[in-house]
Amino acid sequence: MDRLDVMRAYCRVVERMSITKAADDMGLSPALVSKHIKLLENGLGCVLLARTTRSMSLTEHGRHYYDECRRLLGEIDALDNAMREEIAAPKGRLRVNAPLSYSLVVLAPLLPRFMEAFPDIELVLDLDDRVLNVVEEGYDISIRVRAELPDSSLVVRPLGEIRQHVCASPDYIARRGEPAVPADLAEHNIVGYGLADAAASWTFDGPGGTETFSPRPRLTVGNSLFLRDMLRHGAGIGSLPSFIASPCFADGSLRPVLEDYRLPDRRIFAVTPTRRGIDARTRVFLDFLRQNLAG
Incomplete structure (x- = not known):
């Protein structure tokens, strides 16, 4: 068990006032939960739970530690939920790099429709005809118009062709x-x-x-x-x-x-830093480009 798991186990023991019941709730053995509570107390240098063969009660240190654990775990859960929502919902800032000429002629007429369809996305479009480093510059997407792209660790998605x-x-x-x-x-x-x-x-x-x-x-x-x-x-x-x-x-x-x-022919590529963990705002923008630039 890592430290967060131990903290969660401790809170569950306090709330159930029973190691056995808490262990059952978490699908763990009572011996394992008891061992980690003891290791936690040893690490803190104080007794959190006063235990006898028939009863269990919180010490003053135990009450304070429980309150702080609940606060910290609540903040962590809130952060995790917020990140999941951000990944699932198309909202937030999206940084895109694209060639100047291509953006003025092709993208400019298209982007108002994207903005209307996804009002919670803040689109930041940097225009530069040079090929920039997506990772170092912090872009979510780079649009490139080239004959071919060299092999790299970046993820390359073809969007269309240009004569x-x-x-x-x-x-x-x-x-x-x-x-x-x-x-x-x-x-x-x-x-x-x-x-x-x-x-x-x-x-x-x-x-x-x-x-x-x-x-x-x-x-x-x-x-x-x-x-x-x-x-x-x-x-x-x-x-x-x-x-x-x-x-x-x-x-x-x-x-x-x-x-x-x-x-x-030149090809239109969308380049992203990674395929793993692509968020919703990046996904919908790529889908929009694919639908409007193909062919």
Whole structure:
């Protein structure tokens, strides 16, 4: 028996005024309960229960120790219950890290519905295009848009996929011409995304198989929305995810190039520190993302 169990046993003995009855209530042998009460008294250096062969009574020390045990055990039980309720009910603060561009374009329209559905969750969303350490930074969830994630002790849940497009403005193509194959990109201004997981190499799947181009960007930026705007203004050719590129294709400010060649899709991942003991607020947010981002 650990110290809390001994304290509970002692309180039960006091309440029943019988070691035998208390032991029966707890499913223990009277000898074991009696032994631990004696060890408790020895450890405290005082007599808690005055016992004879026919009766039992509390000493002054015993009464004080019983009152304090009941208070402490009550606080511990209350804490345990509160934690169980917190884990079972979706409420409290949820810290989420996500890429800036993805959050502005994709998450921002979705999150008001989540907030309305779960009013007891306080959502703290930190926006950063860098891949941060989930554990060290204290995040409950990190959303990442990458081709792949390295193996780690973190728990990774795929949420969906995103097409990656090579594109440029119509004005740039009119001035500089359109590349027909990936090798032609060497004759063009490349605007690169410095935080890409494969910034130094673009691997295309084309009609003749796999082709690789190693860009030497004239300009490298750390934000996809800024990259979009540079391409719109005719700075060169670059690669954008579909959630940014598609609206530009629709309004004519950008156009796809190398349409017969495809870059690897990016995947949306939700990363959590652990699978064990996942609380309700994390679970419902992951379910919400899975339902709204799949496909």
